[in-house]
Amino acid sequence: MQTVSSVEALRSQIRQWRQAGFSIAFVPTMGNLHDGHIQLVTQAKQQADKVVVSIFVNPTQFGPNEDFASYPRTEQQDQQRLVACDTDLLFLPSVETLYPSSSQTQISVTGLSSLHCGAHRPGHFDGVALIVCKLLNIVQPDLLLLGEKDFQQLAVIRTMVADLNMPVSIQGVATVRESDGLAMSSRNGYLSEQQRQIAPQLYQALISAREAILAGNPNFQAISDQQIQDLQQAGFSVDYFNICRSNDLAPAGDDDQDLVILVAARLGKTRLIDNVYFVR
Numbered sequence: 377m378q379t380v381s382s383v384e385a386l387r388s389q390i391r392q393w394r395q396a397g398f399s400i401a402f403v404p405t406m407g408n409l410h411d412g413h414i415q416l417v418t419q420a421k422q423q424a425d426k427v428v429v430s431i432f433v434n435p436t437q438f439g440p441n442e443d444f445a446s447y448p449r450t451e452q453q454d455q456q457r458l459v460a461c462d463t464d465l466l467f468l469p470s471v472e473t474l475y476p477s478s479s480q481t482q483i484s485v486t487g488l489s490s491l492h493c494g495a496h497r498p499g500h501f502d503g504v505a506l507i508v509c510k511l512l513n514i515v516q517p518d519l520l521l522l523g524e525k526d527f528q529q530l531a532v533i534r535t536m537v538a539d540l541n542m543p544v545s546i547q548g549v550a551t552v553r554e555s556d557g558l559a560m561s562s563r564n565g566y567l568s569e570q571q572r573q574i575a576p577q578l579y580q581a582l583i584s585a586r587e588a589i590l591a592g593n594p595n596f597q598a599i600s601d602q603q604i605q606d607l608q609q610a611g612f613s614v615d616y617f618n619i620c621r622s623n624d625l626a627p628a629g630d631d632d633q634d635l636v637i638l639v640a641a642r643l644g645k646t647r648l649i650d651n652v653y654f655v656r
Contacts, residue, residue: 377459379466383514386428386467390516398425402517402544404508407431408448408562409457412552416521417461419549428515429458430467432474437503448565467515474510483509485532485539491625492528492638493649496615501532508533512544520544525551525559527636527651531625551650553579559650566646575643577610582637582652585619589635590656596628607641615640615647622653 380386393400401424403416409431420427431454438444451468458466482502488494489501512520520537522530530548537544552560557579558572567575581603588599596619604614619628622636636653 377455377463377466379455379468381468381470381473383469383473386465386514389465390428393426399519400424400426400428400515400517401519401521402511402515403427403429403521404511405429405431406433406447406562407454408450408565409454410552410560410562410564412523412525412560414457414461415552416523416549417458417463419547420519420521421462423547424517424519426464427462428465428467428517429463430469430511430515432467432469432507432511434503434507435471435475436506437500439497439499442497443563443566448562467511474507482506483536485535488528488532488535488625492616492618492620493640494528496640501529504529505532505536509536509540509542512537512542517544520546521549522546523551524548524653525561525650527638527653528625557583559648561648563646563648567643571611571643571646574611575648577607578612578639578641578648578650579652581607581617582639582650585617585637586652586654589619590654594630603639607639612641612643615642617641 401420403420405413417427417429433447435444483505484502485505494501522533524530534546537546554560556576558576585599585603593599600617600619604617607614617639619635619637620626621628621632622634628635634655636651638651640649
């Protein structure tokens with residue numbers, strides 16, 4: 377596996393691969409890799425000749441009181457995992473490389489970015505859109521792979537790519553879970569032992585809500601309210617528990633068939649997100 381930190385070195389290698397006729401898949405990450413990330417790389421290897429992974433803790437998607445400074449950085453272990461799954465190239469840029477002091481451009485996917493997590497983390501998805509746009513311009517892959525655990529993020533990136541006519545296909549990859557159902561996340565490491573025992577109830581709440589809808593319960597608000605109450609009793613502080621149309625993440629109505637239930641909640645200082653997508 378090659379490891380490069382400069383845009384010039386990355387583009388030089390990409391150019392050589394293009395001249396050789398190779399297809400390129402790209403997996404952007406913030407590091408502290410877990411099996412969910414590795415699943416993205418594994419699927420990328422199956423669909424392209426060459427796989428590029430980036431590790432970059434992006435400052436523009438963190439709010440003033442969020443965990444940018446303390447976000448886990450495990451570059452050595454991450455590199456070992458990427459070598460083990462036969463990654464072709466790791467892009468490991470500095471903040472100064474991707475955000476020169478003269479940077480003035482912002483990207484905002486309006487509307488969609490203000491819903492759900494966006495309502496609780498103002499500016500978060502603007503930062504996500506900006507860094508993904510930068511990385512796509514640098515790598516210029518044929519295929520971008522993103523995890524479905526961050527369902528709203530995936531929707532934001534899909535919209536940005538379509539709106540800007542960017543020549544890349546996007547593939548969402550199913551959420552990878554622990555044996556007890558907890559969605560794998562780099563932030564799970566923040567949980568105390570006791571909180572870790574409680575955390576799977578987030579996924580259980582999603583499954584309960586899905587079952588109620590599939591059983592014919594038409595009162596989505598009552599379903600959400602019940603799950604919020606149950607999660608609060610378990611020790612969560614719930615940001616939202618929303619039943620939405622999957623295509624635009626607007627509130628689901630009686631006639632909508634393709635649904636996604638989105639949830640974000642805190643256990644202590646740890647913020648967890650999850651979702652379930654289904655068709656009724």
